[in-house]
Amino acid sequence: MNDNAMKKYTILAKKLKKLQNEKDPNATDIFPGALGGEIVRYIAPQGNPFLLQNHMFIPTIKSQGTPEQIQKWVPKAESYEIIGTYAQTELGHGTFLRGLETRADFDRKTDEFILHSPTITAYKWWPGGLGHTSNYAVVAAQLYIDDKPYGIQMFVVQLRDLETHMPLPGLKIGEIGNKMAFQTVNNGYLGFENFRIPRTNMLMKNAQLHRDGTFVKSPASVLTYFTMVNVRVSIVMHSYMSLARAATIAIRYSAVRRQSKINPKEPEHQIIDHLTQQMKLFPEIAKALALRLNADCLTSMLKAVQAEILKGDLSRLAEMHALASCLKTVSSHDAVAGVETLRLACGGHGYMLASGLPIVYNFAAASKTYEGENTVMLLQTARFLMKAWALALKGGELVPTVMYLNEAIKVKKFQKWDGSWECMVKSLQFVAANKIRIAFDHLEARKRNNMIFEEASNLTSIELASAAEVSSILDQNFVCF
Known part of the structure; x- marks a missing residue:
């Protein structure tokens, strides 16, 4: 072979x-x-x-x-x-x-x-x-x-x-x-x-x-490991491709395969006509497009940061590392879950190697482990977020990705929900900021209790990982689900 x-x-x-x-x-x-x-x-x-x-x-x-x-x-x-x-x-x-x-x-x-x-x-x-x-x-x-x-x-x-x-x-x-x-x-x-x-x-x-x-x-x-940052960015694109490929297979199958009658007087319908099948297929198509948008934006940012590094400007290196880590985690996780949903949507045929879906699934599954195990990647992003929150508390200048933290510190209660896109983004930022705050407060409390940083981080790791995961939607240019 x-x-x-x-x-x-x-x-x-x-x-x-x-x-x-x-x-x-x-x-x-x-x-x-x-x-x-x-x-x-x-x-x-x-x-x-x-x-x-x-x-x-x-x-x-x-x-x-x-x-x-x-x-x-x-x-x-x-x-x-x-x-x-x-x-x-x-x-x-x-x-x-x-x-x-x-x-x-x-x-x-x-x-x-x-x-x-x-x-x-x-x-x-x-x-x-x-x-x-x-x-x-x-x-x-x-x-x-x-x-x-x-x-x-x-x-x-x-x-x-x-x-x-x-x-x-x-x-x-x-x-x-x-x-x-x-x-x-x-x-x-x-x-x-x-x-x-x-x-x-x-x-x-x-x-x-x-x-x-x-x-x-x-x-x-971190320059020593910058190649890994490159690969993590590419994983976001590969996650999109895996999910898009699986969605293409499942959609085509659903348009050809006929199963059960919706109207007893009519022949068996294409399974794509069944609402439950649509609920399996359509969200994964949307998710694939969202991953593609993420990949394109992240790739553009990587090229810009690489150009800055060549000029000796390392100011966005930590931000780039944090974004690549959390988006690698979220995209690979969503791609694997989505491919499995689409495989199941094809019934027994999806279990056959001839469908291509088992191969797509196994390739996607590997991305959750290589170039940084996903939980570890979230914790690396969380360390960046803890520093950002501490800086925001002091009124320091934040990088673009976490600029919303400055406003979040002042906001104690979420604004009225109106269903607009702006409101959706603000709500997600509000949730992200408060998860960061909770993780930061718990971490600091344990450090004040005479715990060394490593022990305090371990005991706070669930909150840290949760904060990093929801903070994948940190910047208005990234639309991560």
């Missing part, structure tokens, strides 16, 4: 490259986005074996590498001379990135890093394409200089011989096995045994390590 998917994908890449050469002979990238987009879902319905090459390996080097590093690796990756993956999650740690165990110790004598997996839980686990396809990886590891930790950094690592495709000495690589979906993505594991790479393989646009061992800290630690 994996070999067949790679064969199809390779043929597609060659055809697209031929078309691109006819358009621009000097271009190196193959129709940006084409090889990671909707077309691949049809030629490789169980997953794209080069998925992380396009969505994480290349973008990470572009966003975190120096001009020299970008020139060294990106043209080769875009022309598929090398195949990369993104190795961050470990067997023992996923969303808790500070807990990653893989070490990168700087050797002053040789000007190299020594990558090592000290325990079995430190093995990289889940990277797409790692099992068979990739010969390079961006690896997240704890940087150590003279046995002193300096936090997570990203390193470009060659994994396999470019001629024989065999794993290099000092590496343990394999496939983790079958999953609910993505069977052709060949997710893998990776262990290091004192594996050496040059110092210049650390991506150094934001943080640098000089030859003498001097470390220059990144201006913002």
Whole structure:
């Protein structure tokens, strides 16, 4: 199955490259986005074996590498001379990135890093394409200089011989096995045994390590993980596509399938004529459109923030991270629930693989876990909201997403309901603001009771998650259900 998917994908890449050469002979990238987009879902319905090459390996080097590093690796990756993956999650740690165990110790004598997996839980686990396809990886590891930790950094690592495709000495690589979906993505594991790479393989646009061992800290630690913010934004769009695909299947089925008589004197009706069927179908169509609007707005914001980052402006980085986290959570949850509703609306036929719905469901279900488990994502957004509420109490200047908090602090009682769109937005903002207030008050009360912040946060986590979930409708440009 994996070999067949790679064969199809390779043929597609060659055809697209031929078309691109006819358009621009000097271009190196193959129709940006084409090889990671909707077309691949049809030629490789169980997953794209080069998925992380396009969505994480290349973008990470572009966003975190120096001009020299970008020139060294990106043209080769875009022309598929090398195949990369993104190795961050470990067997023992996923969303808790500070807990990653893989070490990168700087050797002053040789000007190299020594990558090592000290325990079995430190093995990289889940990277797409790692099992068979990739010969390079961006690896997240704890940087150590003279046995002193300096936090997570990203390193470009060659994994396999470019001629024989065999794993290099000092590496343990394999496939983790079958999953609910993505069977052709060949997710893998990776262990290091004192594996050496040059110092210049650390991506150094934001943080640098000089030859003498001097470390220059990144201006913002979240820049190290900004690739994940990109992917979370794309998940919102993928959630829309999954739900829209399922809705299309269910609508077509409902227009063809006939079941039961509404009027005894007439033939059996199309099941779409039954009001109960409409109640299953139509809300999911509306929800899919809402997710599309969210995805478009979030993508536009991401491009703007990326442009600001290039100019050294990091003022909206936290806001971007918070929005991507909560909208990833809400959109993936709603897409999975919606696809299941639509599958059930197709009766027994929806249970058949031939309907396409089980495959759509399994793909959508994965998005609730990868790139940040949903509950953890809500709690990350909640931390941003707690800071915003504290700032609003002091009369500070808030970012656009939470500007309504300034007014909410003054409002003790909701205005009269009139059913208008403006009133609907105000009511949702009122509910969101009060959920934030409740979570903030409970958190502060526990801290005043001599609890450390982490314990207080854990005991307040239900209120925090609830506040983050309802606050998905934070900005007037986002219409999230």
